[in-house]
Amino acid sequence: MTTADPAGSSRDLPHPVREEIRLESVLHALSDPMRLRIVRELAAVGDELSCSHFDLPVTKSTTTHHFRVLRESGVIRQVYRGTAKMNALRGADLDALFPGFLDSVLAAIEGQGERLGEPRRTAG
Amino acid sequence: MTTADPAGSSRDLPHPVREEIRLESVLHALSDPMRLRIVRELAAVGDELSCSHFDLPVTKSTTTHHFRVLRESGVIRQVYRGTAKMNALRGADLDALFPGFLDSVLAAIEGQGERLGEPRRTAG
DNA sequence: CACCTCGTACGATAGGCATCGTAGTACGGG
DNA sequence: CCCGTACTACGATGCCTATCGTACGAGGTG
Numbered sequence: 636m637t638t639a640d641p642a643g644s645s646r647d648l649p650h651p652v653r654e655e656i657r658l659e660s661v662l663h664a665l666s667d668p669m670r671l672r673i674v675r676e677l678a679a680v681g682d683e684l685s686c687s688h689f690d691l692p693v694t695k696s697t698t699t700h701h702f703r704v705l706r707e708s709g710v711i712r713q714v715y716r717g718t719a720k721m722n723a724l725r726g727a728d729l730d731a732l733f734p735g736f737l738d739s740v741l742a743a744i745e746g747q748g749e750r751l752g753e754p755r756r757t758a759g
Numbered sequence: 760m761t762t763a764d765p766a767g768s769s770r771d772l773p774h775p776v777r778e779e780i781r782l783e784s785v786l787h788a789l790s791d792p793m794r795l796r797i798v799r800e801l802a803a804v805g806d807e808l809s810c811s812h813f814d815l816p817v818t819k820s821t822t823t824h825h826f827r828v829l830r831e832s833g834v835i836r837q838v839y840r841g842t843a844k845m846n847a848l849r850g851a852d853l854d855a856l857f858p859g860f861l862d863s864v865l866a867a868i869e870g871q872g873e874r875l876g877e878p879r880r881t882a883g
Numbered sequence: 884c885a886c887c888t889c890g891t892a893c894g895a896t897a898g899g900c901a902t903c904g905t906a907g908t909a910c911g912g913g
Numbered sequence: 914c915c916c917g918t919a920c921t922a923c924g925a926t927g928c929c930t931a932t933c934g935t936a937c938g939a940g941g942t943g
Contacts, residue, residue, distance in 0.1 A: 666787035667783070694933060696934075718889045720889075732871070736867050739863050740782075
């Protein structure tokens with residue numbers, strides 16, 4: 636029975652509902668450089684991205700682990716789309732629970748990236 | 760020679776300067792319930808508080824550890840005042856580096872505290 | 884169907900960390 | 914000077930986690 640799911644893939648993943656998202660978990664999820672990098676990129680493109688889109692300096696196993704932490708903490712939503720697994724920020728949920736929090740974190744990442752010597756694109 | 764420090768205690772503690780404060784470290788520091796509780800209380804009174812002011816459900820050793828994490832991450836500033844060690848939020852530094860971040864976290868703590876069944880004072 | 888790509892599951896490992904207890908240091912008061 | 918209070922330092926412990934490698938499942942493509 637692989638046809639009993641007209642609206643998507645038959646594999647679906649456990650997510651916390653909005654009310655279950657805990658601030659501590661979100662803060663913990665965001666306190667890892669790899670995960671912060673993922674979130675930053677997701678926010679930058681403002682759209683779903685597949686796991687394989689990201690070119691992280693860790694193995695695929697580890698990447699899977701990080702995406703799981705982000706999903707289980709409520710930071711991202713993951714859905715299968717064919718063989719790809721798409722990831723999107725749960726911006727609306729986070730902003731409803733913690734108004735202004737996500738935006739300030741995203742701004743902080745960018746600001747810190749510029750403060751420290753990060754590879755920039757502005758007139759090399 | 761205990762008189763060579765006219766402006767304060769002779770014991771002073773290592774703090775990161777503003778530019779050294781890293782977002783990941785701050786997020787990590789705030790991802791612990793005990794530390795979040797400390798920060799919440801510091802913000803609530805808006806003033807310095809001694810370590811012994813806090814009545815945390817852990818031993819004093821552990822309390823010391825948490826204050827240290829908060830200090831080394833740049834979230835609080837600690838100074839000795841006699842035998843007491845006073846703690847204050849580094850609100851100005853954090854807001855300069857990460858505008859709006861601290862406020863949104865503080866609001867989020869409060870909001871979450873009300874959402875979950877927290878002991879409230881409003882008409883029991 | 885054979886095969887390739889994407890991602891998972893599982894086990895191992897090493898390091899981090901929240902916690903405790905005990906022993907010790909700094910400071911102020913009698 | 915002795916003592917009490919405030920906080921620290923250090924070692925132990927048990928859990929969590931970031932990482933890897935390998936083996937596997939699910940879904941397109943020829």
